Amino acid sequence: MTNNRLTTSWGAPVGDNQNSITAGDRGPTLLQDVHLLEKLAHFNRERVPERVVHAKGAGAHGYFEVTNDVSKYTKANFLSEVGKRTPLFIRFSTVAGELGSADTVRDPRGFAVKFYTEEGNYDIVGNNTPVFFIRDAIKFPDFIHTQKRDPQTHLKNPNAIWDFWSLSPEALHQVTILMSDRGIPATLRHMHGFGSHTFKWTNAEGDGVWIKYHFKTEQGVKNISPEVAAKIAGENPDYHTEDLFNAIEKGDFPAWKLYVQIMPLEDADTYRFDPFDVTKVWSQKDYPLIEVGRMVLDRNPENYFAEVEQATFSPGTLVPGVDVSPDKMLQGRLFAYHDAHRYRVGANHQALPINRARNEVKNYQRDGQMRFDDNGGKSVYYEPNSFGGPSETPEHKQAAFPVSGVADSVGYDHNDHYTQAGDLYRLMNEEQRAHLVSNIVGAMKPVERDDIKLRQIQHFYKADPEYGTRIAEGLGLAVPESVK
Structure with missing residues (x-):
């Protein structure tokens, strides 16, 4: 007969998993019920922090x-x-x-x-x-903050989303994909x-x-x-x-x-x-x-x-x-x-x-919380060493590449954020364009400030005049003359 007995986390058999140990029928629960304490303590710690992004x-x-x-x-x-x-x-x-x-x-x-x-x-x-x-x-942290909940209302905030996108024209290509049928x-x-x-x-x-x-x-x-x-x-x-x-x-x-x-x-x-x-x-x-x-x-x-x-x-x-x-x-x-x-x-x-590699892992990383293997055993624990420990293989270095320039906070040399977004819009048939416009208009209507809407409309217009005009009309606004 297979041994299928319930045990504690330290392997001892559990005699009663239905009733806590109490002082008499109605007495308070006793601190000596270590099985109860272990169950509750572990239950309180069952959730690791969820991913900041990609949680679901x-x-x-x-x-x-x-x-x-x-x-x-x-x-x-x-x-x-x-x-x-x-x-x-x-x-x-x-x-x-x-x-x-x-x-x-x-x-x-x-x-x-x-x-x-x-x-x-x-x-x-x-x-x-x-x-x-x-x-x-x-x-990235600022962008993700706009996608998360407002610190006061704890609600999603269209104002933050579209304010950030309107101030970050490089987002236009991805915004167009996200708001299309592929979203x-x-x-x-x-x-x-x-x-x-x-x-x-x-x-x-x-x-x-x-x-x-x-x-x-x-x-x-x-x-x-x-x-x-x-x-x-x-x-x-x-x-x-x-x-x-x-x-x-x-x-x-x-x-x-x-x-x-x-x-x-x-x-x-x-x-x-x-x-x-x-x-x-x-x-x-x-x-x-x-x-x-x-x-x-x-x-x-x-x-x-x-x-x-x-x-x-x-x-x-x-x-x-x-x-x-x-x-x-x-x-x-x-x-x-x-x-x-x-x-x-x-x-x-x-x-x-x-996450463990299928081939053998050999390095000098030791200790840390929840180390559950042999932690390197008694082998040499530093490098370089004279005791035959694992050493590097130069043929597996990453490929070299030239670098030049002055250390500075610099952006990309190319700042055309409109051509590819416009090309994508023009690739769509009329039904797809209508869906795209409807999705964007619906997402932007809750934005409270017209200056944010108008700034974003200019990006759509620069990608394709029809694109920007249809968004503006859907929001009851006019494309700014400065961008025409």
């Missing part, structure tokens, strides 16, 4: 299979040969909402993939959009994913290229209207989470094709947009999509907290063959993501089963 999420396990030889571009081991499979875990999320918020809000979706490669873990941490609202990490995916399975930033691939010979990641859903892109989204949010706020779980559970495994755009290093100096500006895309006419492989999700988590909530991702979780770019937003994320996990989950978050 769903995840799944799967695999990545290489379908095209890209070894001439990168020495990354998991991309080394056609047919090679690498296990992975993915977490989808909304950005601004809290842990209990609705899945079907208008918001970008986080798209974070952890590859458990033979050379360590590799994370691609992006969104379901190819661009972002800002392009320098120094603006509310039908399910997590029916949306694309992007690495968003520019990264660098380096091959075995040390030659490099700039790249961008594109995950294309094999289920097709499907979106839902604001009216349907609001109805679902009221009836089933966990709709996307449930849909993903049920699809995998019944064997309808979601899949995405991974492609990259590849830019020669020297093109970065002459391309018509700054290729490191995350508010811009590279034209696929200039740099076509090249197939890399296929991602399939085929297994649900066994425990949400242990796997989805404790999963930690960072664009700084890199492997040999993948390097970073001068993208100012990416540079900030390299610090901020790891640091957020050290605060939220703990200094040893990388050792948790969901």
Whole structure:
């Protein structure tokens, strides 16, 4: 017979899990009921701090299979040969909402993939959009503050949202995507994913290229209207989470094709947009999509907290063959993501089963809260040393790149924030444009100050005169003469 007896956290059998120890039938509860105290104390500590952003999420396990030889571009081991499979875990999320918020809000979706490669873990941490609202990490805390709750009313604040966007014209491209039909995916399975930033691939010979990641859903892109989204949010706020779980559970495994755009290093100096500006895309006419492989999700988590909530991702979780770019937003994320996990989950978050590398980890990092392995045992605990401890392998250094200039607080050289947003608007058919205008007008009507509305209308007008005029008319305002 299987031993299935209930125990305390220290392994002792529990004799009564239904009744507290009291002084007589009606007497007060006794402090000596250590099982009760342990249960209550642990219950009080069951919630780790939720993520500041991307708090609401769903995840799944799967695999990545290489379908095209890209070894001439990168020495990354998991991309080394056609047919090679690498296990992975993915977490989808909304950005601004809290842990209990609705899945079907208008918001970008986080798209974070952890590859458990033979050379360590590799994370691609992006969104379901190819661009972002800002392009320098120094603006990120302020931007997220505008998406969160007002410190006085504890309500979402349209004044803050549109004031910030109107003062940050680089946001226009992403705002246009967010307010379009793509702003509310039908399910997590029916949306694309992007690495968003520019990264660098380096091959075995040390030659490099700039790249961008594109995950294309094999289920097709499907979106839902604001009216349907609001109805679902009221009836089933966990709709996307449930849909993903049920699809995998019944064997309808979601899949995405991974492609990259590849830019020669020297093109970065002459391309018509700054290729490191995350508010811009590279034209696929200039740099076509090249197939890399296929991602399939085929297994649900066994425990949400242990796997989805404790999963930690960072664009700084890199492997040999993948390097970073001068993208100012990416540079900030390299610090901020790891640091957020050290605060939220703990200094040893990388050792948790969901985050632990499948290959052996050898380093001199010791101690810290919740260290649950052998903590390096009795091995040498510093480096350099004369006792055969692990040492660096110079061939795995990140690729060198030249730098120049004066240390200063500087922006990007390119400040055309309107061409790509206007191009996107002109690509839309009339129905899509009408939806976009309606969504923006509805979102801006609660803004209390006309000067904020007019400032934002000017951005829309500069992207496309029709775009700005229709927004202005919907708000009962006129496009300022100064911008015409």
